Amino acid sequence: GGVDFDDPRIASLPRILLMGPRRAGKTSIQRVVFHKMSPHETLFRLEATQRLERAVVDHTPLCRFTIWDFPGDEFGMMGGEGGIVGGGMDGKEGEEGSPDNGQQNSYDEIFSKATAIIFVLDAQDEPYDHVLQSFTDTVTRAVRANPTIAVEVFVHKVDGELFLSDEAKYDCRRDVMQQVADELADAGLSHDAIPISYHLTSIYDHSVFEAFSRVVQRLIPELPTLEHLLNVLVSTCSMEKAYLFDVASKLYISTDSSPVDMQSVELCSDMIDVVLDVSGIYGMGGTAASKANANKQLQDSALEEKVDGDEGFGDATGDAGNKLTGGDDMDNAELDSPPSNDAGEDELLGKLIVQSPPSPEEDTNDADTGGAYDSESSSTIHLSNGMVLYLKEVDTMLALVCLTRAENFRKKSLINYNIGCLKKALRALPLKNQGAAGM
Amino acid sequence: MAKKKVLLMGKAHSGKTSMRSIIFANYLARDTMRLSPTLDVEHHHVRFLGDLVLNLWDCGGQDAFYESYFERDRETIFRSVELLIYVFDIESDCPEKDFDHFAGVLEALEENSPDARIFVLVHKMDLVAEEERELILEDRRRLIEESCVGVGVQHFQCFGTSIWDETLYKAWSEIVTNLIPNIGVLESHLADFCRICDADEVVLFERATFLVISHAQAKSDAREIDDTQQGLITGGDDGSVASGGKDDDAGDGIASTLAGTNMEGGEDGTADETHSNSSPIHNQTGERGATSPQPPMSPGGKTDNKQSAKPANQLSAPSPIPQFDAHRFEKISNIVKQFKLSCGKAQSQFQGMDVRNSRFTAFIDAFTANTYIMVIVSNTAQNSQEWGRGVQKAATLLNIQKARSHFEQFIPRS
Ligand SMILES: Nc1nc2c(ncn2[C@@H]2O[C@H](COP(=O)(O)OP(=O)(O)OP(=O)(O)O)[C@@H](O)[C@H]2O)c(=O)[nH]1
Ligand SMILES: Nc1nc2c(ncn2[C@@H]2O[C@H](COP(=O)(O)OP(=O)(O)O)[C@@H](O)[C@H]2O)c(=O)[nH]1
Ligand SMILES: [Mg+2]
Numbered sequence: 001g002g003v004d005f006d007d008p009r010i011a012s013l014p015r016i017l018l019m020g021p022r023r024a025g026k027t028s029i030q031r032v033v034f035h036k037m038s039p040h041e042t043l044f045r046l047e048a049t050q051r052l053e054r055a056v057v058d059h060t061p062l063c064r065f066t067i068w069d070f071p072g073d074e075f076g077m078m079g080g081e082g083g084i085v086g087g088g089m090d091g092k093e094g095e096e097g098s099p100d101n102g103q104q105n106s107y108d109e110i111f112s113k114a115t116a117i118i119f120v121l122d123a124q125d126e127p128y129d130h131v132l133q134s135f136t137d138t139v140t141r142a143v144r145a146n147p148t149i150a151v152e153v154f155v156h157k158v159d160g161e162l163f164l165s166d167e168a169k170y171d172c173r174r175d176v177m178q179q180v181a182d183e184l185a186d187a188g189l190s191h192d193a194i195p196i197s198y199h200l201t202s203i204y205d206h207s208v209f210e211a212f213s214r215v216v217q218r219l220i221p222e223l224p225t226l227e228h229l230l231n232v233l234v235s236t237c238s239m240e241k242a243y244l245f246d247v248a249s250k251l252y253i254s255t256d257s258s259p260v261d262m263q264s265v266e267l268c269s270d271m272i273d274v275v276l277d278v279s280g281i282y283g284m285g286g287t288a289a290s291k292a293n294a295n296k297q298l299q300d301s302a303l304e305e306k307v308d309g310d311e312g313f314g315d316a317t318g319d320a321g322n323k324l325t326g327g328d329d330m331d332n333a334e335l336d337s338p339p340s341n342d343a344g345e346d347e348l349l350g351k352l353i354v355q356s357p358p359s360p361e362e363d364t365n366d367a368d369t370g371g372a373y374d375s376e377s378s379s380t381i382h383l384s385n386g387m388v389l390y391l392k393e394v395d396t397m398l399a400l401v402c403l404t405r406a407e408n409f410r411k412k413s414l415i416n417y418n419i420g421c422l423k424k425a426l427r428a429l430p431l432k433n434q435g436a437a438g439m
Numbered sequence: 440m441a442k443k444k445v446l447l448m449g450k451a452h453s454g455k456t457s458m459r460s461i462i463f464a465n466y467l468a469r470d471t472m473r474l475s476p477t478l479d480v481e482h483h484h485v486r487f488l489g490d491l492v493l494n495l496w497d498c499g500g501q502d503a504f505y506e507s508y509f510e511r512d513r514e515t516i517f518r519s520v521e522l523l524i525y526v527f528d529i530e531s532d533c534p535e536k537d538f539d540h541f542a543g544v545l546e547a548l549e550e551n552s553p554d555a556r557i558f559v560l561v562h563k564m565d566l567v568a569e570e571e572r573e574l575i576l577e578d579r580r581r582l583i584e585e586s587c588v589g590v591g592v593q594h595f596q597c598f599g600t601s602i603w604d605e606t607l608y609k610a611w612s613e614i615v616t617n618l619i620p621n622i623g624v625l626e627s628h629l630a631d632f633c634r635i636c637d638a639d640e641v642v643l644f645e646r647a648t649f650l651v652i653s654h655a656q657a658k659s660d661a662r663e664i665d666d667t668q669q670g671l672i673t674g675g676d677d678g679s680v681a682s683g684g685k686d687d688d689a690g691d692g693i694a695s696t697l698a699g700t701n702m703e704g705g706e707d708g709t710a711d712e713t714h715s716n717s718s719p720i721h722n723q724t725g726e727r728g729a730t731s732p733q734p735p736m737s738p739g740g741k742t743d744n745k746q747s748a749k750p751a752n753q754l755s756a757p758s759p760i761p762q763f764d765a766h767r768f769e770k771i772s773n774i775v776k777q778f779k780l781s782c783g784k785a786q787s788q789f790q791g792m793d794v795r796n797s798r799f800t801a802f803i804d805a806f807t808a809n810t811y812i813m814v815i816v817s818n819t820a821q822n823s824q825e826w827g828r829g830v831q832k833a834a835t836l837l838n839i840q841k842a843r844s845h846f847e848q849f850i851p852r853s
Binding site for chain 1: 468469566603639640763767770771775778781782787789790791792795796797799817
């Protein structure tokens with residue numbers, strides 16, 4: 001089914017633009033991160049993008065946005081004055097005559113409404129001069145149209161023979177940064193005036209997920225609150241680290257403020273694979289009998305939620321925050337605001353999200369993860385180094401994954417209780433990026 | 440210690456070394472792009488299940504080598520072969536020559552090792568569009584059969600494989616289980632264990648490769664057997680959870696005594712029972728018992744069970760065992776092996792895990808010295824509540840622990 005991107009609820013979502021020259025890897029990145037395409041499949045399953053392709057990412061209430069994948073051909077002309085988005089919008093054949101097509105957007109307009117640009121550079125395609133020239137032009141124009149736009153550079157394809165060592169990757173990033181700084185200076189702009197983040201990425205390892213996580217985190221207005229909640233959880237339960245993951249994309253949308261160790265993120269993200277894959281095999285129902293049973297289970301759990309709510313939810317929403325903070329004043333007044341109509345809206349939200357397709361693409365594998373991951377999803381993994389990974393559902397397609405020492409994991413009921421508090425606090429958060437709620 | 444000679448043959452670049460490296464040397468599929476071509480014959484000794492040593496002869500596939508395989512080294516290569524794995528590249532540009540070589544190999548094998556088992560892998564199936572795979576594989580299978588019949592070979596097994604999905608594990612599990620002596624005994628004990636645990640399914644994996652070596656599934660009539668006799672904790676079907684301790688008369692020798700049934704001491708305890716508490720709960724305070732309402736072990740809980748059990752108790756009903764994905768074992772192998780490698784990258788190993796949702800819990804745990812075990816328990820009315828699942832989990836983990844030493848003697852050592 002097509003998605004109406006002019007629908008105000010979708011149009012108001014944060015927008016991430018993927019730009020860069022032909023074959024830089026834009027579409028691959030999008031497919032690998034959001035459609036579970038395996039990296040080697042991009043070698044023979046992707047064709048050059050002919051026109052702008054847009055997709056909605058909407059798995060979990062906290063993390064919603066649209067991705068705009070531009071054809072590489074147009075990249076060179078974006079910086080030029082009066083550029084027009086060629087080829088119309090969204091490459092569905094037979095839609096040529098759609099009203100969408102007539103109303104061609106200029107790049108200025110696109111930039112002015114975008115939240116972030118990801119510029120993808122093929123690190124294996126030297127020299128970069130020409131490409132970085134176009135990049136500088138584009139950035140200059142984008143920043144003029146929208147001074148708050150976030151500019152992210154993916155120095156991409158840092159894998160294979162050329163990039164066996166980390167040194168080689170860092171060198172490459174340094175070169176790119178230097179060249180961009182020079183270009184910007186030539187254009188009369190200081191590099192400091194335009195904050196640009198650089199990421200080393202490859203679809204063949206975890207780096208592209210890490211980079212995209214960082215990009216997405218900047219879109220979430222509630223980030224400071226989330227970080228605060230996780231800080232409290234981590235210190236209350238003596239955990240080493242806690243992450244909130246968007247289960248469908250495996251991007252982490254928040255973590256506590258202790259330093260992030262790439263290896264632990266990767267392990268947590270691999271754990272999500274295990275949970276989804278194993279649940280996809282054994283936790284999807286099966287025969288009619290067990291389906292009936294499962295339905296019963298679902299009803300039961302729905303009931304449980306309600307009882308839960310009756311007992312304590314109303315006064316616990318504020319309360320929950322307090323418990324988590326261990327008495328600290330929540331510096332976030334929003335949490336304490338009465339959940340008056342929130343509750344109803346939340347319920348509605350929950351329902352609608354489950355039904356809304358994760359993306360407008362036909363061939364999504366991730367559509368069925370919804371059944372495997374449910375309100376009772378959880379997993380524990382014991383490692384030989386004395387650490388425990390613990391994953392628990394905290395919202396629709398949202399998982400808390402924490403890393404804790406085995407000796408601090410003994411009182412699991414207490415950890416669960418505190419996670420329950422976090423869960424309530426999350427539900428009580430008034431969400432700002434509500435755009436797609438009515439999809 | 441038994442050494443089994445395994446020939447790995449097929450045209451150059453067909454993927455032999457890739458497969459071997461993924462299965463036995465913990466390569467990731469994408470790492471195989473860097474492999475250099477195999478020259479002549481490479482000998483590899485790989486251990487399987489501790490004591491079984493596979494002597495892999497990875498035979499370089501360039502035409503020039505075949506001449507020497509068939510002439511000068513004929514006996515050296517084809518003598519006392521236990522098992523032949525012949526690999527066809529689905530993208531081969533010259534299939535006729537492949538089949539010539541294949542026929543030559545079969546002939547030499549018949550002559551020197553007539554009892555060798557034969558496996559043919561049609562490899563790189565990922566390069567064929569999914570909807571055409573079955574057809575193309577069928578076509579190849581027919582050609583292979585013709586070749587076999589041509590030289591009088593009756594028995595062979597043929598698999599479509601790819602290093603990019605679980606088909607690799609399917610084929611290699613099948614191959615290695617063929618080398619394990621007395622696998623039947625192991626299977627029957629696993630079936631007992633499955634019944635006792637009230638599990639839907641139990642699967643045994645070899646520790647290093649994560650290849651499936653045996654599995655058992657719940658039978659519909661299995662429920663009738665009185666499992667209290669076993670001295671193991673049952674999933675709570677008959678409420679015998681806390682009874683335990685009937686030591687040595689365990690009929691078929693599985694496990695003995697319970698370590699005491701104080702499940703509360705279990706690392707897991709039970710969850711979410713502390714609604715009443717209003718002060719912040721610190722992990723370290725450890726006052727759980729003090730403030731929480733009466734936890735699950737109470738007889739009250741048991742009555743509750745009985746009431747809610749009847750209507751939804753699919754277990755005692757005749758038949759409906761969930762129909763799971765036919766490729767689940769090799770998928771699990773693939774999933775867990777990938778995760779094992781991730782742990783390796785983080786300088787650690789994984790010892791055990793559980794995964795659950797509203798319908799099931801899977802336990803995957805280090806088992807005997809050379810195996811991992813997976814136990815699948817589906818959610819029933821009894822354990823639908825949080826505490827019920829806590830008990831179920833503790834019971835299953837305890838059962839796994841109890842069965843460890845018992846099974847040690849049934850994991851074949853040759
Ligand atoms: N080595 C390597 N190759 C990659 C990586 N990402 C993408 N590729 C390859 O780059 C090629 C082009 O990828 P696309 O995603 O189609 O590039 P694009 O930027 O969308 O190109 P246009 O649609 O033409 O603008 C494909 O063959 C991918 O397999 C990467 O991280 N490493
Ligand atoms: N697409 C695809 N490529 C494969 C597969 N297995 C191996 N390859 C590739 O085939 C090439 C040759 O493999 P190699 O193991 O060296 O072949 P050998 O000469 O038979 O040992 C490598 O580049 C592998 O990455 C497969 O299942 N699918
Ligand atoms: Mg593209």
